[in-house]
Amino acid sequence: MPDLLVEIGCEELPAAACREARAQLPGVLAGALERARLTAAETAVHVAPRRLAVIARGLPDAAAGERLHRRGPRLDAAEQARAGFTRSAPPFARVVEREGFLWIEGEAPSTPVTELIPALVSEIAGGVRFRSSMRWDGGRFSRPVRWLAVCLDGAPAAGSAFGLDAGSTSRGHRVLGGPVELSGAAAYLDELRASCVLADAGERRAAIVAGLDGLGGWDDPAGKLDEVVDLVEWPVVLAGGFDRRYLELPERVIVTAMQSHQRYFPLRGDGGTLEPRFAFVANGAPDPDLIVHGNEAVLAGRLEDAAFAIGRDRERGIEAMAEELARVSFLEGSGSLADKCERMSVLADRLAVQNELTPAQTATIARAVELAKADLVSGLVSEFPDLQGFAGALYAADADEDAAVAEAIGEHHRPTEAGGETPETVAGAIVALADKLDTVGVAFALGLQPTGSRDPYGLRRAAAGIVAIVLERGLELRLEALFEVVIGNLDAAGTRVTREMRESAPRAVGFVLDRVDAALLDEGVPVEEVRCARGSGEDEPAALAALARALRDAGRERLEPLRAAYARCVRIAASGPAGESPVEPSAFTDPAERELAEAIEAVDEAIAECVAVGDHAGALVAAAELVPSINRFFEDVLVMAEDPVVRANRLRLVGEAASTLRTLGDFAQLPG
Numbered sequence: 001m002p003d004l005l006v007e008i009g010c011e012e013l014p015a016a017a018c019r020e021a022r023a024q025l026p027g028v029l030a031g032a033l034e035r036a037r038l039t040a041a042e043t044a045v046h047v048a049p050r051r052l053a054v055i056a057r058g059l060p061d062a063a064a065g066e067r068l069h070r071r072g073p074r075l076d077a078a079e080q081a082r083a084g085f086t087r088s089a090p091p092f093a094r095v096v097e098r099e100g101f102l103w104i105e106g107e108a109p110s111t112p113v114t115e116l117i118p119a120l121v122s123e124i125a126g127g128v129r130f131r132s133s134m135r136w137d138g139g140r141f142s143r144p145v146r147w148l149a150v151c152l153d154g155a156p157a158a159g160s161a162f163g164l165d166a167g168s169t170s171r172g173h174r175v176l177g178g179p180v181e182l183s184g185a186a187a188y189l190d191e192l193r194a195s196c197v198l199a200d201a202g203e204r205r206a207a208i209v210a211g212l213d214g215l216g217g218w219d220d221p222a223g224k225l226d227e228v229v230d231l232v233e234w235p236v237v238l239a240g241g242f243d244r245r246y247l248e249l250p251e252r253v254i255v256t257a258m259q260s261h262q263r264y265f266p267l268r269g270d271g272g273t274l275e276p277r278f279a280f281v282a283n284g285a286p287d288p289d290l291i292v293h294g295n296e297a298v299l300a301g302r303l304e305d306a307a308f309a310i311g312r313d314r315e316r317g318i319e320a321m322a323e324e325l326a327r328v329s330f331l332e333g334s335g336s337l338a339d340k341c342e343r344m345s346v347l348a349d350r351l352a353v354q355n356e357l358t359p360a361q362t363a364t365i366a367r368a369v370e371l372a373k374a375d376l377v378s379g380l381v382s383e384f385p386d387l388q389g390f391a392g393a394l395y396a397a398d399a400d401e402d403a404a405v406a407e408a409i410g411e412h413h414r415p416t417e418a419g420g421e422t423p424e425t426v427a428g429a430i431v432a433l434a435d436k437l438d439t440v441g442v443a444f445a446l447g448l449q450p451t452g453s454r455d456p457y458g459l460r461r462a463a464a465g466i467v468a469i470v471l472e473r474g475l476e477l478r479l480e481a482l483f484e485v486v487i488g489n490l491d492a493a494g495t496r497v498t499r500e501m502r503e504s505a506p507r508a509v510g511f512v513l514d515r516v517d518a519a520l521l522d523e524g525v526p527v528e529e530v531r532c533a534r535g536s537g538e539d540e541p542a543a544l545a546a547l548a549r550a551l552r553d554a555g556r557e558r559l560e561p562l563r564a565a566y567a568r569c570v571r572i573a574a575s576g577p578a579g580e581s582p583v584e585p586s587a588f589t590d591p592a593e594r595e596l597a598e599a600i601e602a603v604d605e606a607i608a609e610c611v612a613v614g615d616h617a618g619a620l621v622a623a624a625e626l627v628p629s630i631n632r633f634f635e636d637v638l639v640m641a642e643d644p645v646v647r648a649n650r651l652r653l654v655g656e657a658a659s660t661l662r663t664l665g666d667f668a669q670l671p672g
Contacts, residue, residue: 001041001060002113002153003185006124007053007170008161009147014132017142018230021128022047022201028127029054035123036116037063046189046199048233049283050174053199054124055185063116065108068093072102114152121150121159121166131453138162147171154184172197173234176284196234196284205229208281211237215279217268222259222386231263232283239267240296244276246303249310250394256384257302264299309379310394318395321374328377331457334442335493337373343442343489345369347434347482354476357426364427368408371396372431375409389413415465422469429469433477436462441486444508445501459511467515470541474614479509479539509539516541525552528670535666543611550616551665559670562623565630566658566667572639573655583656587649592629592636596653599629600660607663616664623664630657 025045033040041058072085075097085102086095093106130142138145139162150159150166159166170180172195180195189199198204212218246254251274258264258278265279282291325337348369352362375381375392393410404427411428412435414421423429439462443449450459470477483505491497520530525548533548588594606622641647661667
C-alpha cells in the first residue's frame with residue numbers, strides 16, 4: 001500500500017503562520033483524502049519555518065468508483081424528458097424502471113491513486129488560510145513558495161501548485177544544509193535531519209528543552225518557548241552573559257528586556273536568584289562565539305536603554321508624568337488620557353458605592369485612578385510597552401505613595417489576555433473595571449466597535465477582562481447605567497454627543513454579555529442553558545452566570561415541566577390583547593383562574609427573595625411551584641371564552657404566568 005509525502009517549501013514563515021498551518025493541515029489533508037475517496041492507515045503533519053509537510057501512509061492502490069443511484073422523471077413523463085435523462089447516464093451505468101420512475105444506477109470504475117495525486121496536491125497546497133499572507137508571481141501564501149516535493153511509494157509523483165511543478169528534491173538548512181533528494185514518507189524526517197533540519201516540532205522542542213536544562217535553572221515567564229520552536233529548524237542552545245551591574249535594575253525589567261523582542265531565557269542560580277547570564281536558541285551555529293558575542297551586545301544595549309529610561313523617569317517623577325496626560329490623545333473624539341482618567345474616576349466612584357467598599361478602599365482607588373495612566377508617557381514604557389502598569393507601580397513607590405495605591409496601579413492592566421491573571425486586590429479590580437468599561441463605552445459611542453475579525457482597539461479583550469474580574473469577585477456592575485455615565489462624561493467634556501451615541505449603551509451591554517456567554521461555554525455550561533439564561537433579560541454578568549449554572553445543575557429532566565408549561569403559556573399569550581392592562585380578579589369565573597393568580601403572586605415573591613440573595617437554584621425550585629397551577633388552569637379553563645372581557649383577562653393571566661417564569665430564562669431555548 002503506497003505512502004504519500006507532500007512538502008511545500010517556502011521562505012521563513014513567522015511563528016504565528018506555523019501555528020496556523022499546524023492547526024489547519026490535519027483537517028485539510030483529511031478533507032482532501034475524503035473527496036478523493038481514499039482512506040489512509042495513518043496521517044502526519046510536520047511544520048517548520050521553511051516547510052509544511054503532510055504524510056498519508058497506507059493508501060489503497062486505487063479509489064473506489066462513485067456509486068450512482070439517481071432518480072429521474074416519472075415513467076409517464078414526456079418522451080423528451082425521459083430521453084434526456086437516459087442520455088445523461090454515463091457509460092458504466094444503466095437506466096432502470098422502478099416504483100414508477102426512471103433511475104440511473106451503477107458504479108464508476110476505480111481510479112488509480114497515481115491519477116488522483118495532482119488534485120490532492122492542489123487541494124492541500126491551497127487549503128491553508130493565513131491571517132496575514134503575501135502575493136507574489138506564484139500566488140498567495142504566508143511567504144513565497146520556492147519548491148514543491150511530492151513522493152508516492154518512494155518515487156516522484158506528478159503535481160503542481162504556486163506555479164511550480166512537483167519534484168522529489170527538498171532543501172536542508174539554509175546555511176548548514178543543501179539539496180535533499182527525498183526517497184519517500186518513511187525516510188522523510190531522517191533525510192532532512194541529515195541536512196540539519198528537524199522537521200518535527202516535537203523533536204525541536206525536546207532538543208531546545210534539553211539544551212536549556214543543560215545550562216541550569218532557566219525561566220520563561222513570557223511563554224516564548226512555543227514561538228522559538230517555530231523560528232528555528234536546527235536548534236542550538238547557547239548561553240551569554242551581561243554586566244552584573246544591570247542586576248540593580250528591577251528584575252522584571254531585566255527579564256522583559258531579554259524576552260520581549262529577543263526571546264532570551266533568563267538563567268537562575270540556587271534559590272531562584274537571577275544570574276547575569278541568559279540562554280538563547282540559534283538556528284544552527286557555525287561560529288558559536290561570534291553568535292554569542294552578537295547577542296550579548298544586543299542585550300547590553302537593551303539593558304542600557306532600560307537603565308537610562310528609568311533614571312530619566314525617576315528624575316521627572318510620577319506626578320509630572322500625570323500632568324503630561326492632557327497632551328496625549330486617547331481615542332479620537334474622546335479627548336486626552338487626562339480626560340479618560342476623569343471618566344475612570346466617576347466610574348470607579350460608582351463601582352465603589354455599589355459594592356459597598358470601605359472609605360479606605362475608596363480613597364486608595366481614587367488615588368490609583370489619578371496616577372494609573374501616568375506611566376504611558378514614561379521612557380521605560382516607551383522602550384518596553386509590556387511594562388505598562390508595572391512602571392507606574394514602580395514610580396508610585398518611588399514617590400512614597402501608599403503601597404496599596406502602587407499595587408492597584410500595577411494590577412489595573414490585568415488580565416492582559418484570555419485566561420490571564422486578574423487583579424489580586426479589590427482596589428486593583430475596581431480600577432481595572434473602570435479602565436475597561438470606559439474603553440468599551442467610549443469606543444461604542446464613537447462607532448468603533450469590532451467588525452468581523454477586526455478589533456484594532458482590543459475591545460473584545462477589554463470586555464473579556466471585565467467579565468473575568470466580575471465573575472471571579474461577584475461584583476455588581478449595573479452595566480447600562482455605567483455606559484450611560486461614560487456617554488454623559490463625554491458630553492460634559494465637550495464632545496458633541498449625538499442621539500446615536502446616546503443609544504449605544506445597550507449595544508455595549510450586549511457586547512459584554514456576549515463575553516459572559518463565551519466564559520460559560522468555556523467552563524462547560526451547555527449552549528441551550530446559556531441562551532435560556534440570556535432570555536431572562538438579566539444584565540448583571542455575575543447574576544447571569546449564576547443563573548446559567550443553576551439551570552445546568554438543575555438538569556434537563558427537572559426543567560422539562562417548566563419548559564413545557566412556559567411554552568404553553570407563551571403560545572397562548574401570543575393571541576392576547578396588546579397593552580399593559582393588569583389582570584382583573586373581578587373577571588374570574590373559575591376557581592382555577594384565582595388559584596393561578598395567587599400562585600403567580602406567591603412565586604413572584606419567592607423568586608425575587610431567592611434572586612436577591614443569589615440563590616438561583618432556589619429560585620428555580622420556587623418557579624416549579626407554579627407549574628401545577630398552570631397545568632390545572634389549562635385543564636379546567638377554556639382560555640378563548642366567548643365573552644371578550646373574560647377571554648382578554650384570561651390571556652393576560654397566562655401572559656403574567658409566562659412573564660414570571662421568564663424572569664429565570666427563556667425556557668423555550670431548552671430542547672423539548
